[in-house]
Amino acid sequence: YGKVLKSAAQISASLKSERRIDVDESVDETAMSAGYEWPKAVFTPFVQAMGAYLDYDSIAGDFLEFGNQDDRDRLSGTAQAGFKYELADKLALRFGAGADIKRYAESHDDFGLMRDSTSVFPFIGLSYADEDDTADLVYAPVYRVYREREFSPLLAHTVAARAQHKLNSALNLFGTARVGLEETDFFTAKTIQEYALSVGGVVTTAGGTVAGAEITYTFRDFLGFDRIDHKLEAALKTKTPMGERFFLTTEAK
Numbered sequence: 398y399g400k401v402l403k404s405a406a407q408i409s410a411s412l413k414s415e416r417r418i419d420v421d422e423s424v425d426e427t428a429m430s431a432g433y434e435w436p437k438a439v440f441t442p443f444v445q446a447m448g449a450y451l452d453y454d455s456i457a458g459d460f461l462e463f464g465n466q467d468d469r470d471r472l473s474g475t476a477q478a479g480f481k482y483e484l485a486d487k488l489a490l491r492f493g494a495g496a497d498i499k500r501y502a503e504s505h506d507d508f509g510l511m512r513d514s515t516s517v518f519p520f521i522g523l524s525y526a527d528e529d530d531t532a533d534l535v536y537a538p539v540y541r542v543y544r545e546r547e548f549s550p551l552l553a554h555t556v557a558a559r560a561q562h563k564l565n566s567a568l569n570l571f572g573t574a575r576v577g578l579e580e581t582d583f584f585t586a587k588t589i590q591e592y593a594l595s596v597g598g599v600v601t602t603a604g605g606t607v608a609g610a611e612i613t614y615t616f617r618d619f620l621g622f623d624r625i626d627h628k629l630e631a632a633l634k635t636k637t638p639m640g641e642r643f644f645l646t647t648e649a650k
Contacts, residue, residue, distance in 0.1 A: 398642060405436040422466065423454040434481070441481040443493075448474045470502040471512070479520070491522040491535070513544040518555075529563040539578060541588070551588065551620070553578050569599045579617065592616045607636040 399409045409432045417424050428449035435442045451473065453466040479493015497516040505511055522535035534557075541551040555577040562570050572595065579589040597611030610633055617626040632650040639645050 400642060407434040408432070421456070423456060424466075424469075425452045425454075426450070439482065442478070443481060444476070444478045446474075446476045448472070468501070468503050468506040472498075472500045472502075474498050474500075477518075477520070487525055487527050489524045489526075491524065492520065494519045495537075497539075510547065511543070511545040514541050516541040530561065532558075532560040534558045541578075553588075553590065567601050569601075570597075571599070572596045588620055590618045590620055605638045609634045 398411070399407070401407050409430075411428075411430050413426075413428045415426055417426065426449055428447065430445070430447040432445040433443065449472070451469070451471055453469040455466050475495060475497040477493055477495025479491060482490045482492075484490055495518050497518070499512065499514045501512050504513075516539050518537045518539045520535060520537035522533060524534075525532045537555045539551075539553045539555055541553070543550070555575075557573070557575045557577065559573045560571065564570060573593075574595075575591070575593045577591055577593075579591040593613060593615045595611055595613040597609060599607055599609040601607050611631070613628075613630045613632070615626075615628040615630070617628070619625070630650060632648060634648045635646065637645045
């Protein structure tokens, strides 16, 4: 849901529920997010909040370190606030700070470890937009502390970049690159350092439906554990108007 208020402030909200089944996990996730941006000024304030509950099922079969997953159920929450400042007609700067928490339904996992963590992060981003091209670059160092004494605090540098080019009124091409943290509960690994690269395109039909295709390559390094993953994904997505402000989205991956 998105709306521009009479005061020129902007409000947005979303609700997502999905079921994911992978080689080493089976999880139901329910997530909500909300954002508010004040009317445009020299420094335009904004706030965002996101929350999700992840409910894991155990994986049947022989014993695996990650086979019994009932100890992974958790609540994740992130909030951030900052300002947007227009450097030029097509160039804007965003900066601020945020916090992230992970709280598990069980205080200790099956290995006797406490997985709860708290993170804080400043962020700064630069965005460009004209009629045919948009680009965003965001940098945020993340400092994370764990409830478990076996896990020392973690400092990670995260970067996200995205660019889009409009070929014509119906077709857009885009690419993204990201270096960041991905959550994990795999045995003694604290977290995953993730490097991801995506390319794709979006087609808009005469009726307003938007259809997109995307290919993503991901490299993952499990920090604190000797494991490296490579993953290649392909996704098809659609977004169909269901009224003036509501949309129906679908995804096949």
